Amino acid sequence: MPKRKTEKAKVVTVASASKRAGRAAGKATVSSTDSGNGSAGAIRKRNVARILKAAEAVFSKDGFAGASTAEIARKAGVPKANLHYYFRTKQDLYSAVLVEIVESWLDALEEIESDSDPAAALAQYIAKKMEAAKNSAQPSRLWAIEIIGGGRHVQPFLKGRLRKLVEEKGAIVQKWIDQGKIEDIDPPHLFFMIWAMTQTYADFGAQMTAVLGRRTLDDAVFEDATQTATRLILRGLGLKSPL
Amino acid sequence: MPKRKTEKAKVVTVASASKRAGRAAGKATVSSTDSGNGSAGAIRKRNVARILKAAEAVFSKDGFAGASTAEIARKAGVPKANLHYYFRTKQDLYSAVLVEIVESWLDALEEIESDSDPAAALAQYIAKKMEAAKNSAQPSRLWAIEIIGGGRHVQPFLKGRLRKLVEEKGAIVQKWIDQGKIEDIDPPHLFFMIWAMTQTYADFGAQMTAVLGRRTLDDAVFEDATQTATRLILRGLGLKSPL
DNA sequence: AAAAAACCTGACCTTTTGGTCAAAATATAT
DNA sequence: ATATATTTTGACCAAAAGGTCAGGTTTTTT
Secondary structure, three states: OOOOOOOOOOOOOOOOOOOOOOOOOOOOOOOOOOOOOOOOOHHHHHHHHHHHHHHHHHHHHHHHHHOOHHHHHHHHOOOHHHHHHHOOOHHHHHHHHHHHHHHHHHHHHHHOOOOOOHHHHHHHHHHHHHHHHHHOHHHHHHHHHHHHOOOHHHHHHHHHHHHHHHHHHHHHHHHHHHOOOOOOOOHHHHHHHHHHHHHHHHHOHHHHHHHHOOOOOOHHHHHHHHHHHHHHHHHHOOOOOOO | OOOOOOOOOOOOOOOOOOOOOOOOOOOOOOOOOOOOOOOOOHHHHHHHHHHHHHHHHHHHHHHHHHOOHHHHHHHHOOOHHHHHHHOOOHHHHHHHHHHHHHHHHHHHHHHOOOOOOHHHHHHHHHHHHHHHHHHOHHHHHHHHHHHHOOOHHHHHHHHHHHHHHHHHHHHHHHHHHHOOOOOOOOHHHHHHHHHHHHHHHHHOHHHHHHHHOOOOOOHHHHHHHHHHHHHHHHHHOOOOOOO
16 A cells, blocks of 8 residues: 555545546536436446445445455455546545435435424434434444544534534424423434434444344334334423324 | 454454463462552553553544554554563454453443332433443444444343343333333333433544534533433433433 | 547555564562 | 563564556447
């Protein structure tokens, strides 16, 4: 690994990376339609997708340091050199994976929008997040590893879009409080708690299966989890649990 | 690294490792008092402690794969070869660190014992766990990384002592439910939620500081967190929050 | 059909890393 | 004091890892 003089890795953030892949820089946008399939850039799109998918899996296992480009390449079914053709460095690949996760991240929070009924909105949000924990356990774990490690690669996102979103949604919660619709609570902490209660079922699944004596966390467990979380939050806010 | 043929690491569990350090096996227990200081074995004890402390810090940063024995040795202030004198392999050292964490782990759960008042007991437990998240953030993060990675090294602990403990304490919670003292809830999930709500302040601290626009999570934040968690749980169970 | 662009890949290089070793230094027991 | 056990450490090794590169193949464009 030639370009690694000091310990300090140059920390490529999600903002700065993610373009400029391939020997030639980011392949000017496809002319005309660009429907995702078709002719130009099709090979690239397909291979990039395969590599990203493999990378997500491998990074999820042991984080950035634990993953090897060789293993990712093997899993993606391409020679290592080909992987490095699309993603110059391991860092670039890692950032690209995080970008994908981050994007899908925001949809969920966006959901709680509006001045709809607090109980319904919160229940909906919890259900969505729990669903994500079940169906996107791997990205969730990768995200967790990144944050536990300090979240260096996603710092701009955290301090930017996410923070702003939390402020927005927090304002809505505060309005509910002011209107006497829910009990008093610190809005950001409410979000932290909901995130924790849902993501724990992805991140700490291994601990739960062991404790519960199950081989996997099946749908029934997730239903119990959703119900438990919903009850605690809604009742905790002085609302009636819809059940 | 000579002894690494296949990818499959031999997974030394906490049960199997942790003794047999040093060139000569586990140094027969010190005769007489063994007060921790004194003459015989003093050097060993001191150095082992230093190395373990350094190892905990380094492993916490990037998990097993991300840590290097060289860095741990540097941080501990001993030559790398000396580290390998006390801990034959990186795995041994990792397991030893986990053992230490695991031991301190159980105390907290042990706390919720008894047929005392549910509200008081739970509030106490949450406070204790949150305190641990604040004061033992590093071990908490290391534990999280281990579990996210599948918890291979602590499998016996999870399926053994922890599972049994959860069963015991779960029975107490169930009794509370049966006696009509608290609302109906799935006991294991209640524990999962409490663990999640408290540990998230250690594991996801980086995300919170960014979102909150703070530089660190200070005492005030932890007070808010404790209050929020306590309220949600107690009210969620139909209890009066003690505030 | 020819030129240009994009893609593919085996071989290779350098740094890092976990681990070993043998000889020296220090501590402990007799 | 002498012998024995423990501790210390610089030098060294082989495997693995990230990354490069030149030359070949395929695809796209003109």
